[in-house]
Amino acid sequence: MRPDDPYSPEVRLRFANPVNALPLKGAYPVALSAAASMPGEICEIQFSAGIEHGRIAEIGFRALACPHVIAAADFLCSELRGLAVSAFATVWTNKLMAALSIPEEKTGRIFLLEDALTSLGEQYAAEHEMG
């Protein structure tokens, strides 16, 4: 990252082409959706995931947010696809901050992504128990 550029190359790349900024396509045995927003700020994030055999078969996001959050959501979707549902409960913030060189002042916004994923995990657990 250039010292005069607030965005790392990874953030710029994912912001320019967020391949995972998509609605959920296809039918899955379990379809989940969760959103999170930051009060008083323009930062809203929504994840949709399709679950098959306890794994994240598909995941996409929507975001009305800053470039760091958009890039981080896109990165997360790429990382999560194919993992077990338990990955929703993983602590992602440190990995995201490091992988995308996100400035510290954006930490609160990155936590928001974790909040939304935690909700997905809780939803799955609730549906799984019910089912």
Add this chain to the structure above:
Amino acid sequence: MSADAIYLDYAAATPPAPEVQEFMQALLMSTGGTANAAATHLAGRQAARSIEIARGQLAELLHTTPGRLVFTSGATESDNLAIQGAAHARAHRGRHLVTMQTEHKAVSDTFRALEKAGFEVSWLPPDANGRLDERQLTAALRADTQLVSVMHVNNETGAIQDLAAIGAICRDRDVLFHTDAAQSVGKMDIDLSAVPVDLLSLTAHKFYGPQGIGALYIADRPGCQILPLMHGGGQERRLRPGTLPVHLVAGLGAAASLARQKMDDDHAHVSSLRARLWEGIRRVEGVRETLPESVCYPGILNVSVAGVEGESLLLALEPLCVASGSACNSQSGEPSHVLRALGLDDISIQSAIRFSFGRGTTAEHIEEAVRRYMQAVARLRDIAGDARAA
């Protein structure tokens, strides 16, 4: 600047005109251009002469006499010198001051510092067109009011204030009138022989001169006195001590001279560019022009748009170089106090973009700006999908 950057931020800084650059370069190569103007030897006298020529050029632009102009480092220093200097010089007469909520930070922060020092400040709101309601001004003036400060052209919206009307009200009450004219000097005709302004701040880098040099006009009339902020030499009538940067002062003078010649053409040029840009981007759903051209200096177009996050919009617009809704506050990330005073909600403010144009802006730049703005808004709305706020 990157080769493919499209510069649409002339309200922040104009590039020095080629004529100004050449003139300054030649001066820097000469002994007289680099000597201390306070020295009495030949080189010093040459430097002093360059400074007085520049003072004369600026005086011609403003329709005043050279002796009324004090060189400073820019408009921020001029604002501080005018406001603090006048407030302290007249403190024995009263400690009430008046300004607007939509002033540049250089003015509003100076007033806040004076509030902490025991002065009382009335902060007047703008009307729906960003202008000062003269009845409100009249009502705000008191027996102990000593100074009114209202900027000429707003740096974020382009709103123009009626200096003649405000000045007349102030003269009638024997109150000093200061205006920050950083956005209008060299772009609009300001006739200080006719308009009742007591103190006027300006900076060269807003009218194709160099950065780091500005001036303060001080009217020649009883009661119009200010105290210096700094001490240490006899330069600039002891109001602004310190060795003057000869090449910067001369560059300011050259830019002033050029501005006189080009003012009408420049105005017509930016007016046509603004109309073209607004005509293009008004097709975007939910876009809003903050103020109409009829009440603005046409070199500035401020727009906001629903359903888009401001920082992402700014990045998506690259390589357009534009200012965000926080404009001069962009480093703080705080929503613009100017747009807030105009009644815009925080969602609109954070998506606000200020486009500003100048001599180097072409019709092709505007076409590209329209294309990129439409594309950026559509793309960000697509990413937002259902998450999109109204």
